Amino acid sequence: MYLCIAISFIDNSGKDLIIDGWFHERGVLWPGQAMSLKVKKVLDHYRTDFQDLLVFESENHGTVLVLDGVIQVTTRDEFSYQEMIAHIPLFAHPNPKRVLVIGGGDGGVLREVARHTGVEEIIECEIDEGVIIASKKYLPSLAIGYDDPRVSVKIMDGAKYMEENQSSFDVIITDSSDPIGPASVLFETPFYNAMYKSLREGGIVCTQGECMWLHLNLIRPLIDSISQTFSSVEYAYTTMPTYPSGQIGFIIATKGRNSCKVPEREMTDVVQKELQYYTPELHKAAFVLPAFAQRAIFGDKAK
Amino acid sequence: MYLCIAISFIDNSGKDLIIDGWFHERGVLWPGQAMSLKVKKVLDHYRTDFQDLLVFESENHGTVLVLDGVIQVTTRDEFSYQEMIAHIPLFAHPNPKRVLVIGGGDGGVLREVARHTGVEEIIECEIDEGVIIASKKYLPSLAIGYDDPRVSVKIMDGAKYMEENQSSFDVIITDSSDPIGPASVLFETPFYNAMYKSLREGGIVCTQGECMWLHLNLIRPLIDSISQTFSSVEYAYTTMPTYPSGQIGFIIATKGRNSCKVPEREMTDVVQKELQYYTPELHKAAFVLPAFAQRAIFGDKAK
Numbered sequence: 001m002y003l004c005i006a007i008s009f010i011d012n013s014g015k016d017l018i019i020d021g022w023f024h025e026r027g028v029l030w031p032g033q034a035m036s037l038k039v040k041k042v043l044d045h046y047r048t049d050f051q052d053l054l055v056f057e058s059e060n061h062g063t064v065l066v067l068d069g070v071i072q073v074t075t076r077d078e079f080s081y082q083e084m085i086a087h088i089p090l091f092a093h094p095n096p097k098r099v100l101v102i103g104g105g106d107g108g109v110l111r112e113v114a115r116h117t118g119v120e121e122i123i124e125c126e127i128d129e130g131v132i133i134a135s136k137k138y139l140p141s142l143a144i145g146y147d148d149p150r151v152s153v154k155i156m157d158g159a160k161y162m163e164e165n166q167s168s169f170d171v172i173i174t175d176s177s178d179p180i181g182p183a184s185v186l187f188e189t190p191f192y193n194a195m196y197k198s199l200r201e202g203g204i205v206c207t208q209g210e211c212m213w214l215h216l217n218l219i220r221p222l223i224d225s226i227s228q229t230f231s232s233v234e235y236a237y238t239t240m241p242t243y244p245s246g247q248i249g250f251i252i253a254t255k256g257r258n259s260c261k262v263p264e265r266e267m268t269d270v271v272q273k274e275l276q277y278y279t280p281e282l283h284k285a286a287f288v289l290p291a292f293a294q295r296a297i298f299g300d301k302a303k
Numbered sequence: 304m305y306l307c308i309a310i311s312f313i314d315n316s317g318k319d320l321i322i323d324g325w326f327h328e329r330g331v332l333w334p335g336q337a338m339s340l341k342v343k344k345v346l347d348h349y350r351t352d353f354q355d356l357l358v359f360e361s362e363n364h365g366t367v368l369v370l371d372g373v374i375q376v377t378t379r380d381e382f383s384y385q386e387m388i389a390h391i392p393l394f395a396h397p398n399p400k401r402v403l404v405i406g407g408g409d410g411g412v413l414r415e416v417a418r419h420t421g422v423e424e425i426i427e428c429e430i431d432e433g434v435i436i437a438s439k440k441y442l443p444s445l446a447i448g449y450d451d452p453r454v455s456v457k458i459m460d461g462a463k464y465m466e467e468n469q470s471s472f473d474v475i476i477t478d479s480s481d482p483i484g485p486a487s488v489l490f491e492t493p494f495y496n497a498m499y500k501s502l503r504e505g506g507i508v509c510t511q512g513e514c515m516w517l518h519l520n521l522i523r524p525l526i527d528s529i530s531q532t533f534s535s536v537e538y539a540y541t542t543m544p545t546y547p548s549g550q551i552g553f554i555i556a557t558k559g560r561n562s563c564k565v566p567e568r569e570m571t572d573v574v575q576k577e578l579q580y581y582t583p584e585l586h587k588a589a590f591v592l593p594a595f596a597q598r599a600i601f602g603d604k605a606k
Contacts, residue, residue, distance in 0.1 A: 032543075033364065035321075037336055079595075241516045242336075246550060276594055285587075294582070
């Protein structure tokens with residue numbers, strides 16, 4: 001046994017987020033494991049109207065945005081998540097014109113959607129304006145997404161917005177935090193039904209779908225349930241070092257389509273050069289799940 | 304500032320491995336980040352002839368083997384690594400008869416190789432018998448690999464063994480720890496040259512190839528260098544939640560073959576049912592790298 005003296009950064013809820021110079025991410029959705037990042041400097045820490053928001057400069061992972069104790073963005077690896085959640089549904093659609101982004105207050109998904117020159121209108125519906133303000137201040141490489149003239153922002157509940165805008169969108173992307181706190185309803189069937197109604201015929205939904213290594217007990221029943229409504233429901237994933245267990249998945253569901261596993265449009269060389277993660281080959285590979293996840297999510301329905 | 308009283312488990316080198324009930328993996332090869340696992344009970348901890356060896360029962364990840372402070376195995380996710388490092392080269396070979404495993408003292412790779420009924424002889428060359436002894440005691444689900452009658456074990460340096468056994472093997476699998484400490488030579492060109500000489504014509508090498516998110520500066524020059532000798536050199540990866548950044552890669556190189564990206568043999572239903580990770584579809588998908596890794600490793604040579 002020994003005594004240690006540690007500098008602790010206590011958040012508003014009384015939980016220690018930073019101990020002895022390291023941010024520790026411990027959550028009830030990933031018991032018994034924790035990711036830690038070394039902190040260089042705390043840039044800001046306060047409560048928004050909805051959640052605890054911490055921004056710090058890390059030693060090796062760039063700027064880090066944390067909501068309610070959970071890493072949302074590091075500027076070192078965020079491109080993997082943003083590119084894959086945006087370009088899989090957008091390239092799976094032959095001609096997307098109107099795109100709705102729910103959540104995604106940091107602007108990273110907007111940045112990716114805006115690369116599609118055929119898209120005419122991008123609406124972001126974020127309930128917590130505090131995230132947008134923090135991103136514009138501390139994460140300019142993501143918040144650049146707000147600069148595109150096709151983007152308009154609604155500060156309101158996504159479900160309510162969709163109720164008022166039925167059969168309106170070719171692609172809906174839900175970039176949410178984990179199903180605890182303000183985002184918990186985004187992981188339930190009624191929210192998916194609302195997205196279905198807000199899609200145009202031929203439309204595609206792509207949502208943050210948690211991690212196949214941790215949350216099959218959440219993913220399987222949700223996919224079973226929404227398969228009653230959507231024409232097709234598929235699951236893909238991408239690698240994300242700073243998310244729990246190093247991966248994050250996407251639920252991709254359609255209104256009047258068979259599958260989103262193959263890109264429907266060619267990518268220009270200009271766009272491919274700008275991207276750091278997504279490629280047409282990776283689009284297809286992202287749907288190929290390990291045996292345990294394939295069985296748990298889809299049973300014997302597919303190999 | 305506050306005072307905390309922590310129970311600390313000090314290893315022989317004086318480094319704290321377990322603090323306040325959590326094992327923390329901090330390493331010079333992944334600066335500024337750490338994976339932590341909650342410890343239920345320390346099962347053993349001592350120095351072998353070569354390295355510091357810790358085995359503990361974790362709260363949520365089964366039994367965990369740690370060498371020199373780095374997680375080698377958790378019984379919750381080890382199948383991903385073992386299946387992929389073994390079945391990619393074995394299914395890429397049309398008729399593997401003699402297989403050499405270098406390292407892999409825990410026995411998990413042997414367990415996977417032994418599923419191939421056509422394989423006649425499996426030789427394991429492990430320099431540290433202490434790992435084998437610990438695995439047989441604490442990791443029976445991996446050490447079961449030693450029970451196969453086709454397996455024979457050499458406790459010796461792999462390079463020396465290969466020097467004495469030239470043109471002998473259809474597949475060589477190097478299941479090593481990180482290129483620091485006893486395994487550092489396994490990440491150098493002379494070791495790859497020794498593997499090349501020990502392969503039969505048409506043979507395949509598959510080695511632990513570190514992480515594309517962390518070690519491109521190690522991977523690129525090594526692949527460049529060994530491409531002078533081998534007929535083909537490719538890179539694949541698998542997801543591994545308890546390895547740094549959640550993924551681990553494989554360098555797959557051949558003597559007289561063009562590529563290992565497509566399985567050469569069909570898998571029986573019996574084997575597919577036993578496997579938790581590898582599938583023929585995943586074999587192909589594992590070679591599809593994110594844009595940043597593809598560019599960094601292979602430059603403009605391939606997309």
